[in-house]
Amino acid sequence: PDIPTLSRLKIILATGNFEMMSSFLDSGGVSILLKAIETRLMKKPVTELDIAILFEILSCFKAIMKSTVGMEGVAKVEGSIDVIALCLRFDYKQFALQILEILSVCSFYSEDMAMKVLHAMKGQARFNQEAPYACLARALVEQDIEVKAAVMQFVNALIMAISDTKLRLALRSELR
Numbered sequence: 001p002d003i004p005t006l007s008r009l010k011i012i013l014a015t016g017n018f019e020m021m022s023s024f025l026d027s028g029g030v031s032i033l034l035k036a037i038e039t040r041l042m043k044k045p046v047t048e049l050d051i052a053i054l055f056e057i058l059s060c061f062k063a064i065m066k067s068t069v070g071m072e073g074v075a076k077v078e079g080s081i082d083v084i085a086l087c088l089r090f091d092y093k094q095f096a097l098q099i100l101e102i103l104s105v106c107s108f109y110s111e112d113m114a115m116k117v118l119h120a121m122k123g124q125a126r127f128n129q130e131a132p133y134a135c136l137a138r139a140l141v142e143q144d145i146e147v148k149a150a151v152m153q154f155v156n157a158l159i160m161a162i163s164d165t166k167l168r169l170a171l172r173s174e175l176r
Contacts, residue, residue: 001036006056013063013070021064025073030064033057034083041086051092058087058098065102071109081106081113085120086127090139093147100150107157114161118171133175 001009013024036057040050061084064070074080085103090096103121107114125132139151155175162168 001053001057003052003056006053006060010056010060010063013060014066018067018069021067021069021073024064025069030074030077030080033060034077034080037083037087041083051095054087055092055095055098058084058095058102061102062098065105071106071113075110075113075116081116082120082123085117085124088124088135090135090143090147093144096139096143096147097150100147100154104150104154104157107154107161111161111163114158117158118162136175 013021016024037054040046040054040057043050061074065074081103084099088096088099088103103117107117122132125134128135136151136155140148143151159168159171159175162171
């Protein structure tokens with residue numbers, strides 16, 4: 001997809017009613033967007049155009065996830081959070097902020113979604129061949145205050161979403 005098409009889709013998703021959103025979800029709209037993300041991420045090298053298109057696709061996800069129906073629709077698609085987490089990179093500030101926001105909202109939404117985010121972050125680390133949460137630790141050292149605040153907000157949302165005390169403590173120690 002190109003940027004103008006994605007911008008129009010974002011507007012439609014943001015302004016659509018329940019029936020339109022349900023129809024989009026039932027017809028596999030989330031899977032199509034996820035496939036577009038995967039296609040862009042697997043290109044080497046990932047160009048600025050790819051990042052701009054990924055930004056627009058993720059803006060569509062934000063529009064979808066603003067409703068309970070949309071959030072549940074994204075949650076039902078196997079691997080959706082994994083693909084979104086793979087986008088996390090700090091080369092482009094606005095892109096990183098957008099992904100951190102999406103992952104934070106997912107973590108805040110429910111414990112089930114938080115567990116998917118946890119799994120996705122570990123998959124993201126494997127994909128990038130680094131330790132879990134290493135990109136977050138680097139961002140806290142290298143990035144500006146706005147990104148650092150978004151990372152901390154994400155970490156806090158993730159930790160607070162987990163009700164199992166042992167798991168929460170294990171996560172906290174992993175994040176140190």
